Amino acid sequence: MSIIRLNLPSPPTPAFLKPEPLLFPVTSIQLLFPAIKTSLKPLNSTKIPSICPSDHTGQKFHPPQYPLSRTLQSLCSLKPFLLPQRVPIFAGWLCSLASVVSLSKIVPKVGKFSAGLTNINVLMLRDEGLVLGALLLVRSVASYWQQAFLWEAAVNAAYWLRVYVFERVLERDLAFFEDGGAISAGDIAYRITAEAADVSDTMYAVLNVREFSLICCCGYNAQYIPVLTIVPSTLQLSAMVAQMLIISPALSLISAVVIPILVLVIAHLGEKLKEISKKAHMSVAALSAYLNEVLPAILFVKANNSEQCESTRFRRLAHTNLSEQLKKRKMKALIPQITQIVYFGGLFIFCAGSLLVSSGSFDGCSMVSFVTSLSFLVEPIQGVGKAYNELKQGEPAIERLFDLTRFNSKVIEKPDAIDLDSIAGDVKFCDVSFGYGDNVPFILNGLNLHIKAGETIALVGPSGGGKTTLSKLLLRLYDPSSGCILIDNHNLQDIRLDSLRRHVSLVSQDIHRPPLLLWVEDGERRHTRASLHVLKIKTLFAGTVAENIGYRDLTSKIDMGKVEHAAQTANAEEFIRKLPEGYKTNIGPRGSSLSGGQKQRLALARALYQNSSILILDEATSALDSRSELLVRQAVERMMENRTVLVIAHRLETVLMAERVFRLHDGKLDELTRSTLMSSHHELAVSSGLVI
Numbered sequence: 001m002s003i004i005r006l007n008l009p010s011p012p013t014p015a016f017l018k019p020e021p022l023l024f025p026v027t028s029i030q031l032l033f034p035a036i037k038t039s040l041k042p043l044n045s046t047k048i049p050s051i052c053p054s055d056h057t058g059q060k061f062h063p064p065q066y067p068l069s070r071t072l073q074s075l076c077s078l079k080p081f082l083l084p085q086r087v088p089i090f091a092g093w094l095c096s097l098a099s100v101v102s103l104s105k106i107v108p109k110v111g112k113f114s115a116g117l118t119n120i121n122v123l124m125l126r127d128e129g130l131v132l133g134a135l136l137l138v139r140s141v142a143s144y145w146q147q148a149f150l151w152e153a154a155v156n157a158a159y160w161l162r163v164y165v166f167e168r169v170l171e172r173d174l175a176f177f178e179d180g181g182a183i184s185a186g187d188i189a190y191r192i193t194a195e196a197a198d199v200s201d202t203m204y205a206v207l208n209v210r211e212f213s214l215i216c217c218c219g220y221n222a223q224y225i226p227v228l229t230i231v232p233s234t235l236q237l238s239a240m241v242a243q244m245l246i247i248s249p250a251l252s253l254i255s256a257v258v259i260p261i262l263v264l265v266i267a268h269l270g271e272k273l274k275e276i277s278k279k280a281h282m283s284v285a286a287l288s289a290y291l292n293e294v295l296p297a298i299l300f301v302k303a304n305n306s307e308q309c310e311s312t313r314f315r316r317l318a319h320t321n322l323s324e325q326l327k328k329r330k331m332k333a334l335i336p337q338i339t340q341i342v343y344f345g346g347l348f349i350f351c352a353g354s355l356l357v358s359s360g361s362f363d364g365c366s367m368v369s370f371v372t373s374l375s376f377l378v379e380p381i382q383g384v385g386k387a388y389n390e391l392k393q394g395e396p397a398i399e400r401l402f403d404l405t406r407f408n409s410k411v412i413e414k415p416d417a418i419d420l421d422s423i424a425g426d427v428k429f430c431d432v433s434f435g436y437g438d439n440v441p442f443i444l445n446g447l448n449l450h451i452k453a454g455e456t457i458a459l460v461g462p463s464g465g466g467k468t469t470l471s472k473l474l475l476r477l478y479d480p481s482s483g484c485i486l487i488d489n490h491n492l493q494d495i496r497l498d499s500l501r502r503h504v505s506l507v508s509q510d511i512h513r514p515p516l517l518l519w520v521e522d523g524e525r526r527h528t529r530a531s532l533h534v535l536k537i538k539t540l541f542a543g544t545v546a547e548n549i550g551y552r553d554l555t556s557k558i559d560m561g562k563v564e565h566a567a568q569t570a571n572a573e574e575f576i577r578k579l580p581e582g583y584k585t586n587i588g589p590r591g592s593s594l595s596g597g598q599k600q601r602l603a604l605a606r607a608l609y610q611n612s613s614i615l616i617l618d619e620a621t622s623a624l625d626s627r628s629e630l631l632v633r634q635a636v637e638r639m640m641e642n643r644t645v646l647v648i649a650h651r652l653e654t655v656l657m658a659e660r661v662f663r664l665h666d667g668k669l670d671e672l673t674r675s676t677l678m679s680s681h682h683e684l685a686v687s688s689g690l691v692i
C-alpha cells in the first residue's frame with residue numbers, strides 16, 4: 001500500500017496569507033525604519049489573489065483572464081505576491097530616484113571640479129570636492145539600498161510564492177500523485193526549490209527596471225502606478241527627447257522609427273529564449289526527478305549491481321541538461337549583442353540617410369550633442385529589453401509553478417460539512433462501486449460492508465483485488481463512483497476532511513518501487529520499471545523517534561508523555577531506550593537506521609499517539625523473527641481494544657485475530673467463517689494472498 005496518513009494542519013484556505021513572523025528575516029526596511037511593518041504582512045490587507053483557485057468549495061478554477069499577452073499574464077500572476085511587498089519596492093524605487101538625481105548633479109560638478117583644477121583655486125577645489133564626494137556617497141548608498149530593497153521584495157515574494165504553491169500541491173487529490181502520468185516528486189521539488197528561486201531573480205530584474213514596471217502597470221492596472229517609479233526614467237527620457245527635438249526634429253522622428261524594429265527583434269529573441277529556457281528547466285527537473293527516485297532506492301541499486309547502469313543513465317540526463325544549459329547561456333550572451341547591432345545599425349543607416357537629406361542644415365557640434373542625447377536615451381530602452389529577456393527566461397518557471405496550482409478537486413468538502421468531535425466508529429459501505437478513471441473497469445463493484453463500532457475486521461484477497469483501494473475510500477482520498485460510505489451514520493461527504501482523517505488512522509507500508517527508467521527517444525517519453533520486485537518499508541520520516549511518533553503534533557508541541565505511553569503500548573519502548581539518544585535519536589531518511597520490526601512498532605506507536613477511533617492496518621508481509629513478530633502482534637492486539645479496526649491481512653495469524661474475515665474478490669466481499677478458514681487455509685492462502 002502506498003499511501004500515508006498525512007495529518008496535516010487544516011487546509012490552507014488562504015493559509016499563505018497567515019503571517020508567520022518567526023520565519024521572516026529582518027527586512028531592510030525594518031533596519032532603516034523599525035516602525036514600518038507593512039512588508040511583513042504579505043497579503044493580509046490585500047484581497048485573496050485572483051490566481052487562487054477556490055478549491056475548498058471545489059469550484060472550478062478560472063485562470064486569470066487578462067486581455068494581454070501571455071508574458072504580461074505571467075507577470076500579472078505574480079502581482080498578488082509582489083503587491084504586499086510595496087513598501088520595500090517603493091523604498092527601492094525611491095532610492096533609485098535619489099541615485100539618478102545625484103548622478104545628474106555629479107556630471108556638472110565634475111565639470112566645475114575640473115575647472116577648479118585648471119585654475120588652481122584651492123577654496124573652490126575644497127568646496128566642489130566636498131560636494132562631489134557627498135554626491136558620490138549619496139549615489140553609492142542609494143544604489144546599495146535600491147538593490148537591497150528590491151531584492152528583499154523579490155525574495156519575500158518568492159517565499160510566499162513557494163508557500164502558496166506547496167500548499168496547493170498538498171491540497172491536490174491523491175490521484176494527482178498516483179496517476180500514471182503524475183508529475184514526479186523530484187520534478188515538483190525542483191519547481192518549488194530551484195524554479196521558485198529563478199522566479200525571484202526574474203522579479204528582481206523586472207522591479208529593477210523602472211520603465212518595465214511602468215509598461216506593465218499601465219497595461220494591467222493603472223491604479224497601481226506609483227508616480228514615483230516613473231519619475232527617474234521620465235526625467236531622463238524627457239530631457240533627452242527635448243534635447244534631440246531642439247537639435248533636429250526630423251532626425252528625432254527618424255530615430256524613433258528604430259524603436260519599433262528594436263521591439264520586434266527583442267520580442268522575437270525573447271520567444272526563442274523562452275523556448276530554450278523551458279527545455280533547460282525540464283532537463284534539470286528530469287535530473288532532479290531521477291535522483292529523487294534512485295537515491296532512496298540505493299539498497300536496490302547496490303543489491304542489483306546497478307551502479308554502472310545508473311551512472312550511464314545519470315550521464316545521459318546530465319548531458320541533456322548540459323546541452324540545454326549551454327544553448328540558454330549562448331542565447332543570453334547573444335541577445336544583447338544582436339539588440340545593440342540592430343539598434344546602432346538601424347540608427348546609423350537612418351542618420352546617414354537623414355544627414356544626406358538635411359545636408360547643410362546641420363553642423364558637427366549639433367551632431368555630437370544629438371548622438372550624446374541619443375545614447376542616454378538608449379540606456380533605459382536597453383533596460384527594458386534586458387528585463388523583458390529576464391522575464392522570458394523566467395516565464396517557463398512561472399508557468400510550471402502555477403501549473404501545479406491549477407486543478408479541480410474531485411474530493412470536495414461541502415461548505416456546510418460537519419465537524420465530528422468524537423465518534424463511536426460504526427462504518428458502513430453501502431453499494432460502493434469504484435474505478436480509477438472514467439472508462440476503466442470498477443475495482444469495487446456494488447460492495448456492502450458493515451463494521452460495528454469496536455469490531456475488528458480482516459480483509460483478505462488476491463493482490464490487486466482492491467483492499468488498499470477500500471481503505472483509500474474510507475479516508476476519502478477518493479470518492480466512490482456510486483454508493484456511499486457512512487461513519488456513525490454520517491455520509492463521509494458530509495464530514496469535514498480534517499475531522500474525518502482525525503478519526504481514521506492508517507498504519508501503512510510504503511511500497512518503494514525500483515526506480516523508473518525514463519528516457520526520451522524520438523521526442524517521445526518512454527519508461528519502464530527496472531524490475532517488478534518491491535521493497536516494503538514503513539512510512540517513517542527523517543527526524544527523531546519522538547517526532548515520528550508524535551507526527552500529528554509536529555508543528556505544535558509533541559506531548560512526550562503520550563509519546564512514551566504510545567511507545568510502551570506498541571512494544572517499542574525497549575529498543576528506543578537502547579538507541580544512543582533514546583527518543584531524540586535521529587532515525588535517518590525513512591527510518592533507515594531501524595530494523596523492519598522496529599519500524600513496524602514505531603508506525604504502530606504513531607497510530608496509537610493519534611488515538612483515532614477507526615484504524616486501518618495494512619499488515620506488513622516482510623518476514624520478522626519470531627520475537628519481533630510476537631512483539632508486533634501484541635502491539636496490534638492492544639491497539640484493537642476499543643477501536644474499530646480494518647486489517648488488510650497478509651498473515652493467517654492476523655486473520656485469526658479478527659472477529660470477522662472478508663475476502664475481496666471481483667470487487668465484492670464474501671465473508672469467510674472461522675471453520676472455513678481453519679479447514680481450507682491452504683487453498684485460501686493461494687486465492688487470498690495469505691502468508692501461512
Ligand SMILES: Nc1ncnc2c1ncn2[C@@H]1O[C@H](COP(=O)(O)OP(=O)(O)OP(=O)(O)O)[C@@H](O)[C@H]1O
Binds near residue numbers: 436466
Ligand atoms: N492510483 C491508481 N490509479 C490507477 N489504478 C490503480 C491505482 N491504484 C491502484 N490501482 C489499481 O487498482 C487495483 C487494486 O489495487 P489495490 O492497491 O487496491 O490492490 P490491493 O488489493 O491492495 O493489492 P495488494 O494486496 O497487492 O497491495 C490494481 O489493479 C491496481 O493496479
